[in-house]
Amino acid sequence: MSAAQDLHDLERTQLDSQWLYRQGDLVLGPLTGHQVVEKLYTGELTGETDVSASGPSGFRKLKDLDAFKLHVAKAAVKQRVEAEARAARARRNRARLITGGVAAVVAGGLGLGAWQIARYSAVYLPGVDRELDIQVDPPVITVAKRSVPEELFDYPGGPKPEKLPSKPSETTPDKPEKPEKVASASLSQKPERRASGGRPTGRVSTDADGLSTEVNYDQAAINRVVKQSQSTLYHCFKEEAERRPGFAAKVPLEFTIGNDGRVAQLWVDHPQLKKGPLFDCLLGEMKKWPFKPYTGERATVNLAFTIGKK
Structure with a gap:
């Protein structure tokens, strides 16, 4: 003891x-x-x-x-237990952070995808927007005017442009040919035909001034392209409706198809929409329309959209 x-x-x-x-x-x-x-x-x-x-x-x-x-x-046992508890808490926190990060990324991706789908549907799919109604009149196809230079085409409903004076020829013939002879010569021309011997690729007509015009564009093909592509313009009108609350109007369009098959000029026959964001959007979309190239006189297409609330 x-x-x-x-x-x-x-x-x-x-x-x-x-x-x-x-x-x-x-x-x-x-x-x-x-x-x-x-x-x-x-x-x-x-x-x-x-x-x-x-x-x-x-x-x-x-x-x-x-x-x-x-x-x-x-004390050593206590410190070891506390260290293990701290490590376990750190692992749990890391797992929560990783899970939360993955969930946030997935939610963000789903949200972005839903927003993109909703935006695409509202802009490009006809009939999805229940508040704005868009109706299209059938297109009217005519020959572009020859007598007025390209930059002086009449704007529908606007003042008539002045005609430019004709440029005198460098050599003046002793006896100019009479107009009626020119007209008769033009009328005597035959339309160009396909090498296979089928229907002619175009037709020759004479206007009021006696000048011959060669028309080779295919109206049916133009109508098909317009019908297939006109819905690409809907988002332009919907964006204009966002800029102008309560927007409702009839918007006539006139555009010229160049010989390369691309829209060359556009006129919007509405006093408030002749120029601006809507005009730029329409022209940008229409330049993408895939018309067939052709020769001869150019085609002008009139198309009207009626915009209103359902």
């Missing part, structure tokens, strides 16, 4: 003593033995910390002192 009593007394003496401890090159303290135990459990000191109760020359590790061995072991 004396040995156990001596050990107990030694431990109590060590706990009541004043201790210095080292951290790196620093010597700190003094602390009572009970304060040393508290720092063990908070993790500020470990079993490898050097301490001394007899001055700077007597440092020993805490794990080698009988009074602190049990506390060193308990």
Whole structure:
């Protein structure tokens, strides 16, 4: 019993003593033995910390002192458990972040896709927009005027452009040919025929001034392209309706098809829409319409859209 009593007394003496401890090159303290135990459990000191109760020359590790061995072991277990708990919390937080990020990306992708589908449907698919009604009159195809230069075409409903004076020829014949001869010569021309011997590719007609015109465009083909492509203009009118709340009007269009099969000119017969965003949008879309190239006089197409609220 004396040995156990001596050990107990030694431990109590060590706990009541004043201790210095080292951290790196620093010597700190003094602390009572009970304060040393508290720092063990908070993790500020470990079993490898050097301490001394007899001055700077007597440092020993805490794990080698009988009074602190049990506390060193308990503190190590406590620190290990807390470290594992912190690691588990960190893993859970990372998993939540990854799951949340994936969910946000998926939701964003779905939302963007839904917005794109809704926008495409509202702009390009006829009948989807329940508030705006668009109706189209059948196209009327005529021959473009020859007597007026291209940049001076009549704007439907506008003033008539002045005719440019004819340029005199460099050599004047002694006896100019009479107009009626020119007309008769034009009428005597035969239309060009296909090499296979089928129907002619065009026809020759004479206008009021006695000038012959060669018409080779295919009206049926033009009608097909207009019917297939006219819905591409709907989004232009819907965008105009967004710019003009309550927009409702009949908008007649007239456009000329060049010999290369592309829309060359456009007129909008509406006093407020002759120029501006709607005109630019319509012309940009119509330039994409795939008409067939042809020779001879150019075709002019009249097309009217009626815009209103359902």
